Ligand code: SF4
């Protein structure tokens with residue numbers, strides 16, 4: 001196993017690769033300091049957030065659900081189906097623009113503070129190594145040593161703990177895709193009853209072990225597309241973890257005759273803590289994930305030699321050159337305007353979206369049918385007009401399309417005022433079971449005394465669609481009744 005010599009980093013290639021392209025392993029030192037404390041708090045919060053988010057419900061739905069198999073999605077109270085392409089597009093566009101905006105101002109703050117890759121490796125996996133094997137020096141010595149009982153035991157414990165953590169993450173991860181309750185139900189059955197999910201979890205566990213346990217910084221350096229984009233998203237006014245060469249140079253051991261030494265004592269502390277194997281003193285590099293470890297390491301050194309902290313600090317390229325940094329600049333303005341536009345379009349689309357699309361059409365048979373009102377014939381015989389003795393029937397069909405991710409049971413009715421006038425709805429099905437994402441057509445008839453339309457031959461009424469599950473009106477529709485004019 002080749003181990004990176006942090007004091008002799010190559011100039012012409014990645015530090016994690018030797019001249020033949022083989023992996024060179026990094027064992028970064030543990031660091032203490034202000035940013036380390038803040039990052040630990042952020043990592044605990046984010047890990048708890050990741051583990052418990054699927055159990056949180058907003059508006060009766062899982063806070064984040066990406067059920068690709070059933071093509072239903074819930075994101076913080078908003079629900080989408082596969083046909084909500086524009087909404088999903090606007091949401092993704094807002095996330096991308098948000099990331100571009102954040103990067104333009106705060107550089108790779110996402111990578112260093114919130115990316116799951118950093119959070120889990122730095123917050124959990126490396127801590128396990130420090131706890132079981134010890135400091136980076138002990139880890140290097142153990143890695144270089146031939147196989148022994150001690151090496152076998154320490155590596156076994158490390159990888160058993162890695163596997164336990166990976167299993168916990170892998171068992172939480174599918175909750176985002178199959179639903180938390182469904183996942184609990186699945187875990188109570190034998191694996192052979194849910195082979196697909198079982199294999200997915202086994203695969204995720206293996207991937208996590210591979211990535212967080214072994215591949216690590218290689219993912220950020222070689223594979224992550226965001227890492228490749230950062231150079232176009234940032235400029236000299238973006239805040240990044242930077243070394244101040246004006247203050248630091250010439251570093252100890254590099255002074256020429258008559259030169260005064262800078263603050264950098266060339267101790268390499270900032271390099272040995274770097275998880276991606278770079279020397280921040282060489283300037284901004286694509287491998288830097290902005291983890292702040294070098295800031296804490298250098299601040300500790302500066303305190304010891306009684307110099308001001310901040311030789312490595314969050315700074316913009318311009319501020320290091322003595323130029324005043326600007327927060328508001330064309331790229332930030334463009335990202336902000338685009339973000340506002342996309343969020344506005346998202347909001348407009350959401351506000352216009354109908355949960356259930358309803359189309360009511362008249363039946364293709366005769367516009368109306370007139371029948372005798374047998375029930376009330378005797379009652380009305382003496383004191384009512386001929387109109388009261390007749391009933392009119394209109395035939396309609398309603399096409400319903402459920403665009404939500406919930407099943408709904410509906411009942412068609414008329415408001416109380418029309419009920420009192422003996423307007424009645426007779427539906428093909430008393431309860432309409434409309435499944436999530438499905439559509440169906442239901443025939444129904446409206447029966448009413450002919451007096452309702454006797455003036456003009458038509459009468460508009462309101463039709464109510466009751467949500468039987470919530471016992472409330474889901475929506476209302478206008479309906480035009482036709483019947484005979486006064487006979
Ligand atoms: S930790 Fe600070 S003093 Fe030491 S080498 Fe890095 S920049 Fe120089």
Ligand code: SF4
Pocket residue numbers: 241270273274275276277278279280287288289290291292293294295
């Ligand atoms: S250079 Fe500093 S901030 Fe960048 S990855 Fe290395 S330790 Fe982290």
